[in-house]
Amino acid sequence: xxxxxxxxxxxxxxxxxxxxxxxxxxxxxxxxxxxxxxxxxxxxxxxxxxxxxxxxxxxxxxxxxxxxxxxxxxxxxxxxxxxxxxxxxxxxxxxxxxxxxxxxxxxxxxxxxxxxxxxxxxxxxxxxxxxxxxxxxxxxxxxxxxxxxxxxxxxxxxxxxxxxxxxxxxxxxxxxxxxxxxxxxxxxxxxxxxxxxxxxxxxxxxxxxxxxxxxxxxxxxxxxxxxxxxxxxxxxxxxxxxxxxxxxxxxxxxxxxxxxxxxxxxxxxxxxxxxxxxxxxxxxxxxxxxxxxxxxx
Amino acid sequence: xxxxxxxxxxxxxxxxxxxxxxxxxxxxxxxxxxxxxxxxxxxxxxxxxxxxxxxxxxxxxxxxxxxxxxxxxxxxxxxxxxxxxxxxxxxxxxxxxxxxxxxxxxxxxxxxxxxxxxxxxxxxxxxxxxxxxxxxxxxxxxxxxxxxxxxxxxxxxxxxxxxxxxxxxxxxxxxxxxxxxxxxxxxxxxxxxxxxxxxxxxxxxxxxxxxxxxxxxxxxxxxxxxxxxxxxxxxxxxxxxxxxxxxxxxxxxxxxxxxxxxxxxxxxxxxxx
Numbered sequence: 001x002x003x004x005x006x007x008x009x010x011x012x013x014x015x016x017x018x019x020x021x022x023x024x025x026x027x028x029x030x031x032x033x034x035x036x037x038x039x040x041x042x043x044x045x046x047x048x049x050x051x052x053x054x055x056x057x058x059x060x061x062x063x064x065x066x067x068x069x070x071x072x073x074x075x076x077x078x079x080x081x082x083x084x085x086x087x088x089x090x091x092x093x094x095x096x097x098x099x100x101x102x103x104x105x106x107x108x109x110x111x112x113x114x115x116x117x118x119x120x121x122x123x124x125x126x127x128x129x130x131x132x133x134x135x136x137x138x139x140x141x142x143x144x145x146x147x148x149x150x151x152x153x154x155x156x157x158x159x160x161x162x163x164x165x166x167x168x169x170x171x172x173x174x175x176x177x178x179x180x181x182x183x184x185x186x187x188x189x190x191x192x193x194x195x196x197x198x199x200x201x202x203x204x205x206x207x208x209x210x211x212x213x214x215x216x217x218x219x220x221x222x223x224x225x226x227x228x229x230x231x232x233x234x235x236x237x238x239x240x241x242x243x244x245x246x247x248x249x250x251x252x253x254x255x256x257x258x259x260x261x262x263x264x265x266x267x268x269x270x271x272x273x274x275x276x277x278x279x280x281x282x283x284x285x286x287x288x289x290x291x292x293x294x295x296x297x
Numbered sequence: 298x299x300x301x302x303x304x305x306x307x308x309x310x311x312x313x314x315x316x317x318x319x320x321x322x323x324x325x326x327x328x329x330x331x332x333x334x335x336x337x338x339x340x341x342x343x344x345x346x347x348x349x350x351x352x353x354x355x356x357x358x359x360x361x362x363x364x365x366x367x368x369x370x371x372x373x374x375x376x377x378x379x380x381x382x383x384x385x386x387x388x389x390x391x392x393x394x395x396x397x398x399x400x401x402x403x404x405x406x407x408x409x410x411x412x413x414x415x416x417x418x419x420x421x422x423x424x425x426x427x428x429x430x431x432x433x434x435x436x437x438x439x440x441x442x443x444x445x446x447x448x449x450x451x452x453x454x455x456x457x458x459x460x461x462x463x464x465x466x467x468x469x470x471x472x473x474x475x476x477x478x479x480x481x482x483x484x485x486x487x488x489x490x491x492x493x494x495x496x497x498x499x500x501x502x503x504x505x506x507x508x509x510x511x512x513x514x515x516x517x518x519x520x521x522x523x524x525x526x527x528x529x530x531x532x533x534x535x536x537x538x539x540x541x542x543x544x545x546x547x548x549x550x551x552x553x554x555x556x557x558x559x560x561x562x563x564x565x566x567x568x569x570x
Contacts, residue, residue, distance in 0.1 A: 021400075022400045022401060022402040023400075023402065025395075025396045025399050025400035025402070026396055026397075026400045026402045026404060026405060026408065027396065028392045028393060028395060028396030028400075029392075029393040029396045029397060029408050029412070031389040031392070031393070032389045032390060032392075032393035032412055032452055032456075033393075033408060033411065033412065035389070035445060035448055035449050035452070036411060036412055036414070036415065036449050036452065038430075038445070039423065039426075039427050039430070039445055039446050039448075039449045040414065040415055040418070040423055040426065040427075040449055041411075042430060043422075043423070043425075043426025043427050043429055043430045044418070044422055044423075044426050046426065046429060046430065047422065047425065047426050047429070050429075094325055097318060097321050097322060097325070098321075098322050098325045098326065100318070101318055101319070101321075101322035102322075104305070113322075113326060116326035116329050116330045117326075117329060118557065119329075119330060119333055119334075119554070119557075120329050120330070120333045122506065122553045122554070122556070122557045123333050123549075123550055123553055123554075124509075124510040124527070124546075124549050124550075124553065125510065125512075126510070126512055126527055126530055126531060126534075126546075127333075127336065127546040127549050127550060128332065128333055129534075130336065130530075130534060130542055130543075130546055131332045131333065131335050131336050131546070132332060133534065133538060134335070134336065134339065134347050134538065134543070135332055135335060137538065139346055139348075141335070141348075141349045144348075171328075171329070171332060174329065175329075203310040203314075228417070231419065232418075232419025232420060232421055232422075234420075234421055234512075234513055235512050235513065235531065238531075238535065239531075239534050239535065249419060249421040249513075252421050252425060253421065253425075253516075256425055256428075262429070265425060266425075269419075269421065269422050269425065269426075272419050272421070272422070273418060273419065273422060276417065276418060276419060277417075280417065
């Protein structure tokens with residue numbers, strides 16, 4: 001046996017060994033994969049199936065048909081989009097200046113100021129929704145203070161409506177916008193700003209022509225997270241909306257808890273899921289999703 | 298007033314010109330923090346109508362919380378579920394993350410995407426989906442079912458935190474240990490794990506908080522003796538403003554703040570962004 005054939009066999013063996021090892025290492029993910037498949041993949045596939053089963057037990061598109069026909073469903077989807085879009089836009093208007101401010105601070109001060117974003121981020125959303133309910137109610141602090149200072153005479157209706165929902169949602173979503181945006185602003189080299197100023201740009205020009213475009217990927221990533229999370233939101237509109245703000249997730253719950261109508265609930269769920277993935281897919285063409293997934297938490 | 302004329306950045310803009318930014322940013326920071334913490338002073342109010350500042354102080358809402366069997370049992374459920382979720386999600390998340398990092402298998406990227414999906418899809422789907430399946434196999438209102446569902450919600454966070462730790466870790470060290478005769482397991486336990494421990498602790502605490510704060514899935518699949526604190530709070534909030542919730546909220550804020558402080562101390566700035 002010549003050395004070359006021996007070497008060949010050895011090489012083949014090594015290759016087999018490497019393949020086997022890759023497979024074993026991938027096997028380390030099985031417990032996690034098993035959980036995700038049992039509690040997420042199978043149930044969601046089941047909902048998908050249920051959404052196509054009519055009341056007579058056969059294949060039917062009736063749930064989807066009803067969604068197209070019914071005015072109330074159209075209203076719910078419209079409301080969901082409206083709330084999500086408004087939340088995102090308000091978050092951008094409020095979050096951008098704060099992220100910019102934080103990015104300009106010296107590291108130590110920035111870390112302290114950052115706590116103002118992290119503290120609400122880590123606090124239960126139920127607790128924060130409750131706080132807003134207390135603050136905004138008829139006899140709440142804001143109404144009291146406003147009347148004491150003479151801004152308005154009658155208690156304003158601040159909660160159990162759209163504005164209350166938006167206030168609560170913006171407060172909850174703001175950290176999700178600020179954190180990725182801040183990270184992307186921090187990665188903009190200071191030299192670029194110096195260079196543009198050296199070339200004669202005023203601070204305003206440097207900001208709009210150099211800094212702002214470079215911060216756009218972070219802004220996109222943050223807005224995307226806020227929008228996607230808002231689409232499926234449930235707790236805050238349910239408590240602060242007072243029944244006037246019905247979003248898709250709430251209608252799904254109603255269909256199950258009140259009417260026990262799994263078909264309708266599933267169909268709504270499927271549409272919500274398709275919308276979410278559709279937006280993620282379009283967004284993945286515009287921004288790198290890795291940034292989004294790494295920056296959110 | 299020299300500070301106003303001082304340059305705030307290298308582009309010659311002065312602090313004075315940036316005053317509007319400082320005012321705006323301070324207002325926003327105020328609006329982020331104060332509504333989060335306002336329930337703390339209010340929880341000590343003696344009145345039924347949570348005023349601020351409270352006219353009379355009392356512990357009556359804490360008494361009403363601690364003397365209620367329903368709230369106490371819900372708190373115990375939430376703590377247990379959080380602890381078990383942490384103990385399940387952390388190890389399986391860490392080994393999955395390790396497997397994906399070292400295996401160059403073609404499917405690795407796909408598996409990563411699958412394990413990350415639970416934070417991308419609307420939670421309500423996991424809520425009703427798991428409810429539907431649990432009804433068939435009798436897992437509704439059980440601690441086991443709750444922990445499994447919370448585990449998949451916590452997995453993506455564990456995976457993101459730990460994977461980013463692996464990415465900044467020099468795997469050559471583990472290879473060196475193995476070439477010196479250590480098995481892969483020994484090398485991982487004695488060389489790699491100790492060096493990524495801060496990320497693992499952060500991931501574990503995130504897993505705990507994910508479960509402890511979770512409302513929607515718990516709303517569907519927890520109940521009876523195993524109803525969680527958040528489920529009961531949510532139901533109470535839909536009906537009326539019960540000031541007991543203020544005392545519970547205060548305790549929840551203390552729990553999460555303590556956890557953040559722990560991660561900051563352990564992480565030494567390496568905590569999650």
